[in-house]
Amino acid sequence: MQMGLIGLGKMGGNMRDRLKAAGHDIVGYDRNPDISDATDLRDLVSKLDAPRAVWVMVPAGDPTRDTIKSLAELLDEGDIIVDGGNSKFTDDQANADMLKEHGVEFVDCGVSGGIWGKDNGYGLMCGGAEKNVERLMPIFDALRPEGPREEGFVHAGEVGAGHYAKMVHNGIEYGMMHAYAEGFELLEAKDIVKDVEGCFRAWSRGTVVRSWLLDLMVKALEETPHLEGISEYSTDSGEGRWTLEEAINLAVPMPVLASALFARFTSRQENSPQMQAIAALRGQFGGHEVMQFGDEPYRKAAKEGQAEVSPAAEKKDTSGEATPGAKKSDN
Structure with a gap:
C-alpha cells in the first residue's frame, strides 16, 4: 500500500523503516531535508496516487493541527488522514469535522512502542469509521507486533476513541x-x-x-x-x-x-513550599524545631559523607545557599 508519512523523528522514522520492510510504498516528509523524500507537503501529496492516505506523526497540539489544516487544502475528496501522534482526544472530532468539509476522511490512532517498535512492533489503538479503519488495515497489520491482530491492535470506537485509549x-x-x-x-x-x-x-x-x-x-x-x-x-x-x-x-x-x-x-522542586509551610506550622502550634537551610540531617550527613537517605539518592549539593520555592521548568 502507498502512504505518505509526515514526521520522521524517533517514532516516525522507525515506522517508515518498518513499513518499507513490509513492502509498503512510503513517501516521507520531514523538515530535515536529509531524511525527507519530499520538499514540502505539496510535493508529498503530488507523489501519492489517489485516493491518498497520509499519516501525520508530529508533536501534539498546534504542530498537528496546523499540519492537518494544511493537508486539507491539498488533498482531494476520498483521501484520508491518520493522526498517529499523541493528540488530545478532544482535538480529533474537530479535525474530523473540518476535514469532512473537504471530503477528506479521518482516523485517530494511538501508537505505543517507543524506539523499540521498529523491531518489536507497535501497539495500535484506532478511532474512526469502520470503512476507514479497514481501508488502512494493511498499514496497521505491518506496524503491529506479529501474532494475533487483537493482541496488538484495536478499533476502539468512534473518532477520538483511539487517542482516548492511548x-x-x-x-x-x-x-x-x-x-x-x-x-x-x-x-x-x-x-x-x-x-x-x-x-x-x-x-x-x-x-x-x-x-x-x-x-x-x-x-x-x-x-x-x-x-x-x-x-x-x-x-x-x-x-x-x-x-x-x-x-x-x-x-x-x-x-x-x-x-x-x-x-x-x-x-522539579529544589525545595517544597508545601513542606516549608508544614514545618513552619509545626513550629507555631507545637513549638517543634524549624530547621533552616543547611541544618537538615541529610545535608549534615552529606557534608560528613554519611547519607541518611536512600543509597540510590545523590548527595544534595551544599555548595551554595538553597533558594526557597520550585525550580523553573526549562520546557
Whole structure:
C-alpha cells in the first residue's frame, strides 16, 4: 500500500523503516531535508496516487493541527488522514469535522512502542469509521507486533476513541513506573539487600509483576547499577494530566495515577513550599524545631559523607545557599 508519512523523528522514522520492510510504498516528509523524500507537503501529496492516505506523526497540539489544516487544502475528496501522534482526544472530532468539509476522511490512532517498535512492533489503538479503519488495515497489520491482530491492535470506537485509549494507557504507564521506582528505592535503602539489580532481574520471569517496563528497568540498572548521576527531575508530556482530568470529570477514582503525576511535579522542586509551610506550622502550634537551610540531617550527613537517605539518592549539593520555592521548568 502507498502512504505518505509526515514526521520522521524517533517514532516516525522507525515506522517508515518498518513499513518499507513490509513492502509498503512510503513517501516521507520531514523538515530535515536529509531524511525527507519530499520538499514540502505539496510535493508529498503530488507523489501519492489517489485516493491518498497520509499519516501525520508530529508533536501534539498546534504542530498537528496546523499540519492537518494544511493537508486539507491539498488533498482531494476520498483521501484520508491518520493522526498517529499523541493528540488530545478532544482535538480529533474537530479535525474530523473540518476535514469532512473537504471530503477528506479521518482516523485517530494511538501508537505505543517507543524506539523499540521498529523491531518489536507497535501497539495500535484506532478511532474512526469502520470503512476507514479497514481501508488502512494493511498499514496497521505491518506496524503491529506479529501474532494475533487483537493482541496488538484495536478499533476502539468512534473518532477520538483511539487517542482516548492511548491516553488511559499512558496513565496506567505512569502508575506502573512509579511502583517499580518505589520498590527500587526501598530495596536500595535496606542494608541486608546486596543485589538490587538481581532482584529486578529475578522478577522478570514467572512473577506477577513481570512486564516490558520491568525488563527496561533491568536494562537501566545494568547500565547504571544505582542510577548514580541521573537527575530526579522528571517531565511529563501531558497524557497523565488529561487522564486525571477525565477521571475527575467522570468521577472515577484514580489515586495511583494522581500520586505518580504529582511525584513528577515534586521532582522539579529544589525545595517544597508545601513542606516549608508544614514545618513552619509545626513550629507555631507545637513549638517543634524549624530547621533552616543547611541544618537538615541529610545535608549534615552529606557534608560528613554519611547519607541518611536512600543509597540510590545523590548527595544534595551544599555548595551554595538553597533558594526557597520550585525550580523553573526549562520546557
